[in-house]
Amino acid sequence: MTNKKSQHRVTRHRRIRSLIKGTSTRPRVAVYKSNQHIFVQVIDDTTGKTLMSSKVVSKKKSIVKGTKTEVATTIGQKVAEQMKEKGINEAVFDRGGFKYHGRVKAVADGLRNSGIKI
Secondary structure (H helix, E strand, O other): OOOOOHHHHHHHHHHHHHHOOOOOOOOOOEEEOOOEEEEEEEEEEEOOOEEEEEEEEEOOOOOOOOOOHHHHHHHHHHHHHHHHHHOOOEEEOOOOOOOOOOOOHHHHHHHHHHHEEE
């Protein structure tokens, strides 16, 4: 990580992660975004296991169509459906050091709209 922008994001992420922990009843929903992709993982920090994950690759390869923000909302809804199938109704949201707007907020809104309490 050579540029300062990514170094600052990692520092913010470490600061956030020191405060939030996921459990089996209330796992951590971690979001990572790049310029083209968005990744969402549901993690149980007590056992150190990823319960489920979802990703959207570039629009050319993705089945889901729309703007990047619309796709992020759809991914949030799909992850919420998977969580409900496993009996998870609450989660802790980990924005990964990113600002809470745009695609990161869209994922959280998709989770909330599908009934997951954040």
